[in-house]
Amino acid sequence: MKNNILLAALLLLCVPTGLRAEQPDSVAHERMMTLPEAIALARLQSVDAAVALNQLRTAYWEYRTFRANLLPEVNLTGTLPNYRKAYSQYQNNDGSFSFVRNNYIGMSGQLSLDQNIWLTGGKLSLVSSLDFLKEFDGDKLRSFMSIPISLQWVQPVFGVNTLKWDRRIEPVRYAEAKAAFVTATEEVTMKTINYFFNLLLAKENLATSRQNKQNADRLYEVAIAKRKMGQISENDLLQLKLNALQGKADVTEAESNYNLQMFQLRSFLGLSEEETLVPVAPKSAPDIRVEYNQVLSKALERNSFAQNIRRRQLQADYAVATARGNLRSINLTASIGFTGANKYMGEAYHDLMANQVVSLGIAIPILDWGKRRGQVRVAKSNREVVMSQIQQDQMNFNQNIFLLVSNFNNQAQQLEIAQEADSIAEKRYQTNIETFMIGQISTLELNDARNAKDEARQKHISELFSYWYYFYQIRSLTLWDFERNSELEADFEDIVKQ
Numbered sequence: 001m002k003n004n005i006l007l008a009a010l011l012l013l014c015v016p017t018g019l020r021a022e023q024p025d026s027v028a029h030e031r032m033m034t035l036p037e038a039i040a041l042a043r044l045q046s047v048d049a050a051v052a053l054n055q056l057r058t059a060y061w062e063y064r065t066f067r068a069n070l071l072p073e074v075n076l077t078g079t080l081p082n083y084r085k086a087y088s089q090y091q092n093n094d095g096s097f098s099f100v101r102n103n104y105i106g107m108s109g110q111l112s113l114d115q116n117i118w119l120t121g122g123k124l125s126l127v128s129s130l131d132f133l134k135e136f137d138g139d140k141l142r143s144f145m146s147i148p149i150s151l152q153w154v155q156p157v158f159g160v161n162t163l164k165w166d167r168r169i170e171p172v173r174y175a176e177a178k179a180a181f182v183t184a185t186e187e188v189t190m191k192t193i194n195y196f197f198n199l200l201l202a203k204e205n206l207a208t209s210r211q212n213k214q215n216a217d218r219l220y221e222v223a224i225a226k227r228k229m230g231q232i233s234e235n236d237l238l239q240l241k242l243n244a245l246q247g248k249a250d251v252t253e254a255e256s257n258y259n260l261q262m263f264q265l266r267s268f269l270g271l272s273e274e275e276t277l278v279p280v281a282p283k284s285a286p287d288i289r290v291e292y293n294q295v296l297s298k299a300l301e302r303n304s305f306a307q308n309i310r311r312r313q314l315q316a317d318y319a320v321a322t323a324r325g326n327l328r329s330i331n332l333t334a335s336i337g338f339t340g341a342n343k344y345m346g347e348a349y350h351d352l353m354a355n356q357v358v359s360l361g362i363a364i365p366i367l368d369w370g371k372r373r374g375q376v377r378v379a380k381s382n383r384e385v386v387m388s389q390i391q392q393d394q395m396n397f398n399q400n401i402f403l404l405v406s407n408f409n410n411q412a413q414q415l416e417i418a419q420e421a422d423s424i425a426e427k428r429y430q431t432n433i434e435t436f437m438i439g440q441i442s443t444l445e446l447n448d449a450r451n452a453k454d455e456a457r458q459k460h461i462s463e464l465f466s467y468w469y470y471f472y473q474i475r476s477l478t479l480w481d482f483e484r485n486s487e488l489e490a491d492f493e494d495i496v497k498q
Contacts, residue, residue: 029275035196035282035468038269042192043185045270052184053495059177060496066170069116069163078109085136103136121161125152127337130345143341144348150337150355157332160325165318169311176307179479181495182488183304186476190469195265197465200279202261204461206254208454213247215433215450220244222437231439239443285415285467286483290474292405296398298478302487305397309390316383323379327372331361401477408470411463418456418463425449425456 043049084106087099110129117124127150134142220240226232262277271277300306338352365372432449435441475481479488 029272030278031275032278032280033196034280035193038196038265038279039189039192041269041271042188046188046192046268047270048188048191048268049185052181052188055184056177056181056492057496059174060492063170063174063177066166069166070118072113072115075112075114076109077112078107080107080109082106082108101137105134105136107132116163118161118163118167120155121159121163122153122155125154126150127152130348132345141343143343144345145339145341146345146348147337147339147355148349148352150335150339152335153333155332157330158325158328159330160318160322165314165321169314169318172307172311172314176304176311178490178492179302179304179307181492182479182490183476185490186472186479186488189472190476191268193465193468193472195261195268196279197461197468199258199261199265199277200281201458201461201465202254202258203279204281204457205454206251206258208457209247209250209254212450212454213244213251216240216243216247219433219436219446226439236443239447243443243447281461282464282468285412285464286471287412288471288482289409289412290405290482292402295405295474295478296401298480299397299401302479303477305393309394312386312390316379316386320376320379320383323372323376326375328365333359333361404470404473404477408467408474411467411470415460415463415467418460422456422460425453429453 082105085101085103087101089097090100091097108129108131110127112128113126115124116122127147129147129150131145132142133145134140220237220243223232223237223240227234227237263273265279266273266275266277335356335358337355339355340348340350340352342348342350429449429452432441432446436443436446471483475488480486481488
């Protein structure tokens with residue numbers, strides 16, 4: 001009779017490994033989700049992906065604006081109308097002053113074709129203008145003045161050529177923004193991996209807690225029968241009862257954590273609260289090994305960090321050039337064309353007279369107590385600071401890549417060990433249950449086997465997470481897919497127009 005009772009209990013307690021796949025209570029909108037599916041959703045509709053896209057669009061239109069500054073512009077300016085009815089001060093021939101009444105209306109318009117010259121920093125304009133004036137007092141005269149065509153040139157001398165510096169800085173800035181967008185996309189993936197594995201671990205913990213609770217309840221029931229037969233002590237019986245109570249508490253805590261991790265992943269992916277996500281653990285990891293020199297080379301070639309260094313160097317040099325240009329300022333303005341005036345608009349375009357204007361403006365400080373030279377020295381000092389920071393950043397960047405490559409290459413072995421340890425711990429626990437049933441081990445040894453099983457399972461999930469996280473971290477730094485041996489690229493023109 002005793003053997004029959006023990007055999008029945010043993011059959012009930014030998015829970016199959018497949019119980020680990022036990023899912024939370026099913027709902028109408030349960031959704032199985034793999035890691036690639038979660039990554040695809042995050043890149044498509046997460047808030048972080050939207051932020052990265054908007055930053056790219058901002059950089060794209062800033063670059064388009066820079067390019068537009070190098071192209072010809074057609075501008076129309078005018079005053080329609082300018083009416084004045086007021087008194088103004090007027091000096092007579094004898095030196096006395098009097099007030100005269102002005103009562104007139106004027107209109108003016110100018111059409112210009114402007115072209116910035118990046119090579120010199122000047123601006124060349126082809127201008128046509130027409131002015132009209134009509135008096136309402138006195139003889140009530142009206143007149144037109146036309147400048148059918150004139151060529152104007154404005155040229156800074158010795159000052160910094162902003163356009164030339166922009167041609168060096170802005171392409172680098174845009175290249176940095178494009179690389180940063182791809183990196184941000186990979187960082188979205190890394191966040192997804194974090195949320196996904198948190199949910200996966202919570203699911204596994206919930207399944208484990210339910211399995212442990214079920215085992216603890218059945219062991220306690222068997223222990224009651226064994227106690228009546230004098231096969232176990234009262235202390236072991238109480239310990240098993242405590243295990244059953246703790247199992248119930250563990251299930252409640254695991255359910256709360258599962259719901260929390262579910263909410264975080266669902267919110268990050270922008271999914272409805274009505275959907276219950278069931279994460280599916282990746283079955284395997286790609287067998288990849290990377291070399292430090294290869295990763296570093298790709299990172300320095302493609303990562304936004306390389307463009308960031310170049311941009312910061314250029315901006316520091318530009319600041320020094322600007323400070324030097326401010327030591328003296330000379331502007332040359334020249335205009336050549338024809339002008340005509342008549343009370344009739346058509347006649348204002350006849351009998352044209354030459355119209356030539358040349359002016360040279362200078363601003364050279366005679367005594368400024370070394371202020372401008374001090375500004376040059378400040379700019380040079382700032383440039384030295386930037387160069388030192390760049391050198392330190394470069395060292396840190398190289399070191400981080402070295403550590404990352406080392407961790408990734410070691411992680412494959414760590415994952416393999418954790419996977420095998422998980423399988424062994426599960427078998428040990430099942431064996432200890434059978435051994436406990438025939439009274440050859442104590443409850444302490446059984447609890448130890450259960451804890452080791454749970455820790456091994458958590459370790460397995462954790463090592464799987466670390467592998468994928470390192471893998472995508474390397475991708476984010478190099479913008480290179482080492483699994484397919486291809487670059488990570490995007491059609492930026494198409495992306496910004498979506």
